[in-house]
Amino acid sequence: MNWEFIEKYLPMYEKAALLTVKIGIVGILFAILVGLICAAVQYYKVPVLRWIVAVYVELSRNTPLLVQLFFIYYGFPKIGIRMSAELCGVVGLAFLGGSYMAESFRSGLESVEPIQSESAISLGMNSRQVLGYVILPQAMSTSIPAFVANIIFLLKETSVFSAISLMDLMFTAKDLIGLYYKTTESLFLLVVFYLLILLPVSIIGSLVERRMRYAGFGD
Amino acid sequence: MKRKAWRNVLALALTGVLALGLTACGSSDSKTADAGSAAAADGKAVYRTLDEIKESGTINIGVFSDKNPFGYVDENGEYQGYDVYYARRLGEDLGVDVNFVSTEAANRIEYLQTGKVDVILANFTVTPERAEEVDFASPYMNVSLGVVSKDDNVITSLDNWNADDSIIVISGTTAETYLIANYPDIPLQKFDSYATAKEAFENGTSVAWANDNTEVIAFALQNEGYTVGIPSLGSADTIAPAVSKGNTTLLDWINDEIVALGEENFFHADYEATLADTYGLDYEDSLVVEGGKVNAQ
Structure with missing residues (x-):
């Protein structure tokens, strides 16, 4: 292990990690937004829109992010839509993540038996109260594990960004290997940086999960 | 309720079949991989004589x-x-x-x-x-570096570079090493394969593409609208x-x-x-x- 090399190229990894996190966060926020909208459309069975959402979910979940990015980055300019590589990364993550988020929210919502909202209505709650006090707390506790898993999954998926020339962690490592042939050092830094990004997410995620689980018992 | 129970059984069975299928594929894959890297696995020499x-x-x-x-x-x-x-x-x-x-x-x-x-x-x-x-x-074979650019904006020199423009290079090529060492201020747009670099260059991602001169000459000959403004850059090398x-x-x-x-x-x-x-x-x-x-x- 050549520590001098590691010290010298640490800033490059820091820059790459920052880019990964930046695109990751923005992409995931948009994914959550898309997911919420899609889940609501499917839960309330909005006519027409629910079919569009269904098609989108299947399309996005059954194609790899790499393929989606190729379409956005290399294909779209051919029809006149030109975006920077960063924006393509965000759009790609939101497109892929949206469907996964939608599915986890929807499964949470559907896990609450209809009898509960019927009971709440018969107790005199209005529809907003039913949603806020009865359905959402239980739905959230059910979807949190899948939600956290999705975030980790999406952050890891950023490793294919090298295909659209984004200098993310993966591409930085590959580039340094190609330039200076220090395979061990480059890959070591790569693993360390991914762990630095993802371990906190996992840990915070499981803490949140534990706290939210009480909601399932009705307090 | 009965229908739900059946659905669970079906789901379990499907998961089982899938898991079996996956492990089956996995084992056959690893077998072929082992045969290929047998020389690498034992002993220090990774090469075959x-x-x-x-x-x-x-x-x-x-x-x-x-x-x-x-x-x-x-x-x-x-x-x-x-x-x-x-x-x-x-x-x-x-x-x-x-x-x-x-x-x-x-x-x-x-x-x-x-x-x-x-x-x-x-x-x-x-x-x-x-x-x-x-x-x-x-x-x-002989080779040196070259730079190809669009006909309407032919680049003939890398001096006085406009910092807003980038040059496409392929990660791990001599063009990348040369530009980093000699023109550290020129922003590089790096790609990991020839195919993607070509595609991005045609899409107008960057003003120029630096690569082996054989490659850029071939690109300009095969694609209309491009000129090799810098036919040789750096030292003459061999392949x-x-x-x-x-x-x-x-x-x-x-x-x-x-x-x-x-x-x-x-x-x-x-x-x-x-x-x-x-x-x-x-x-x-x-x-x-x-x-x-x-x-x-």
């Missing part, structure tokens, strides 16, 4: 699959090109089958260091830094076969082979078969190196 290659009946040669006309896969799925033509002859004279392994610029050295291939014939430019990691045989560091038996054999091929002007024939369509015959003598001897130009 000449005798081991002959015994196995197959030589693994790393070539490009997307660098027309040097190494590419044609419409029939066959490997073609200047490097590939030479690789086939190498296998023929060695009396073994050739197993082509597709490489990208950035992993050529790794493939040799980990024993994934026996020889790299992927337009591999000889540099002192690379020679510390792998062993180069005698050269078979040679590379083997794993220390694999002297294979290296010596390749060197002897290149001398023998020089006597029949093999690389001229190679040029005429693979490159003449792209470059015409004008570049033949300046590109081809015969018998491993570079003529002073």
